[in-house]
Amino acid sequence: MHGLSDLVLPAAGRQRRAIYSDPQVYAQEMERIFGRCWLFLAHESQLPNPGDFIRTFMGEDEVLVIRQADHGIKAFLNTCTHRGNRLCRADRGNARAFACNYHGWAFGIDGTLAAVPLEKEVYFCEIDKARHHLVPVEKVAAYKGLVFGCFDPHAPSLDDYLGDARWYLDVALDAMPGGMALVGTTQKVAMSTNWKLPVENVSGDGYHLGWAHAGAMKAVQSLDFSGFAVGNTGVNLEGGMSVAGLNGHSVLATLDGKSGYSFYPDPREALAYLAENRARVVERLGAFRGEKLWGSNINFTIFPNLQVLTGLNWLRIYQPRGPGRIEQWTWAVVEQAMPDALKQQILENQTLTFGPAGLFDNDDGDNLASCTEQSRGWRTGQMEVYTHMALGHSGPRPGLPGDIAMGIISEHNQRHFYRRWHEHITAASWADVPRYNVNGLDDQAAGAAGVSAA
Numbered sequence: 465m466h467g468l469s470d471l472v473l474p475a476a477g478r479q480r481r482a483i484y485s486d487p488q489v490y491a492q493e494m495e496r497i498f499g500r501c502w503l504f505l506a507h508e509s510q511l512p513n514p515g516d517f518i519r520t521f522m523g524e525d526e527v528l529v530i531r532q533a534d535h536g537i538k539a540f541l542n543t544c545t546h547r548g549n550r551l552c553r554a555d556r557g558n559a560r561a562f563a564c565n566y567h568g569w570a571f572g573i574d575g576t577l578a579a580v581p582l583e584k585e586v587y588f589c590e591i592d593k594a595r596h597h598l599v600p601v602e603k604v605a606a607y608k609g610l611v612f613g614c615f616d617p618h619a620p621s622l623d624d625y626l627g628d629a630r631w632y633l634d635v636a637l638d639a640m641p642g643g644m645a646l647v648g649t650t651q652k653v654a655m656s657t658n659w660k661l662p663v664e665n666v667s668g669d670g671y672h673l674g675w676a677h678a679g680a681m682k683a684v685q686s687l688d689f690s691g692f693a694v695g696n697t698g699v700n701l702e703g704g705m706s707v708a709g710l711n712g713h714s715v716l717a718t719l720d721g722k723s724g725y726s727f728y729p730d731p732r733e734a735l736a737y738l739a740e741n742r743a744r745v746v747e748r749l750g751a752f753r754g755e756k757l758w759g760s761n762i763n764f765t766i767f768p769n770l771q772v773l774t775g776l777n778w779l780r781i782y783q784p785r786g787p788g789r790i791e792q793w794t795w796a797v798v799e800q801a802m803p804d805a806l807k808q809q810i811l812e813n814q815t816l817t818f819g820p821a822g823l824f825d826n827d828d829g830d831n832l833a834s835c836t837e838q839s840r841g842w843r844t845g846q847m848e849v850y851t852h853m854a855l856g857h858s859g860p861r862p863g864l865p866g867d868i869a870m871g872i873i874s875e876h877n878q879r880h881f882y883r884r885w886h887e888h889i890t891a892a893s894w895a896d897v898p899r900y901n902v903n904g905l906d907d908q909a910a911g912a913a914g915v916s917a918a
């Protein structure tokens with residue numbers, strides 16, 4: 465096995481390719497990242513009524529997320545406590561109870577073992593049903609509609625885990641009354657890539673837009689992104705920003721307040737919605753977030769495997785399936801306050817661009833699979849990946865949380881992602897994981913929300 469400490473050298477902007485293919489590294493990730501971090505489970509809008517459930521994953525552990533009778537949300541391992549069968553096979557639905565397909569044990573939506581067939585006759589009433597309760601996920605909590613679970617009882621609270629990333633995330637979750645909602649069905653794609661590669665790509669890689677997506681850029685002919693259509697040669701390198709140093713989370717954003725809708729065949733309805741509600745959002749979130757961020761293309765990354773893109777209108781999780789495989793789950797994202805016609809347009813455009821057969825998504829899949837393959841060889845596994853761009857060209861900006869590199873072509877966020885990965889993988893427990901919010905709101909003068917980037 466490779467020594468964990470030399471797999472990633474955050475200060476040098478390098479990581480060993482073996483981290484994308486080594487099964488022992490993957491086993492450590494299951495324990496120290498997916499077994500330790502807060503992981504996205506569902507959006508509350510997907511579970512409006514008691515008994516509503518979703519079947520999802522935390523790492524490779526399958527879980528059932530269920531709305532309770534008291535309207536709280538609980539999550540349990542989706543495995544029968546009798547002989548280990550998968551309990552629920554449906555992806556989503558409403559249930560009064562879950563009966564196992566193997567021998568018929570039935571569990572309530574609160575996880576209690578409610579019924580055991582022939583309990584008296586074959587168990588002689590000697591079974592301790594309380595002991596065979598479904599196994600709960602240790603911690604479940606929500607932040608403005610996003611529901612997360614965590615297996616580690618010693619993890620910080622969800623609020624502390626998200627830290628100052630919440631300040632930015634509120635642009636997606638709390639700009640308008642009613643917040644965010646997921647629409648349409650779950651779009652699932654199996655891909656031959658290591659889970660870290662798509663996360664770091666979306667977290668900060670503006671560099672690939674004018675190459676990997678040159679054809680797609682040409683097809684959508686966005687004026688806001690015209691510089692990317694020709695090998696990045698026309699890009700305004702000063703525009704936008706990459707924000708990291710937020711407990712491992714990051715933000716990549718244009719700062720124009722409108723390019724989130726640049727890839728729409730006809731963005732007029734979306735632009736009218738922005739114009740109509742801009743003043744309200746400024747009042748709610750302050751001038752910087754209301755004018756520069758709301759409506760922009762923004763990629764939020766919540767470590768380790770959740771991404772929310774308000775501009776391109778999707779929310780995505782990457783479910784690891786071994787070192788070189790993932791299931792990528794995507795939903796279209798809208799604001800509840802949007803008119804129905806705009807919500808429908810968003811769903812259609814998201815399918816066209818980043819759906820399973822989307823114009824842009826297919827470009828990425830091929831490159832990410834290829835990078836994964838090129839880490840598997842005896843020799844290539846020892847090689848490094850160079851993530852050095854803009855190293856040393858970042859810092860705090862007045863009024864804005866995080867370590868900020870200006871421009872959206874940089875490897876700033878990717879580097880911070882690997883730094884966080886490294887901090888977790890080398891730590892024996894949460895007590896050894898550093899927590900930091902660079903230029904944290906707590907450290908700043910009052911009134912931060914209204915201050916512009918310098």
Ligand code: FES
Binds near residue numbers: 544548565566568569
């Ligand atoms: S394994 Fe579920 S009832 Fe036996």
Ligand SMILES: [Fe+2]
Binds near residue numbers: 676677
């Ligand atoms: Fe891409």
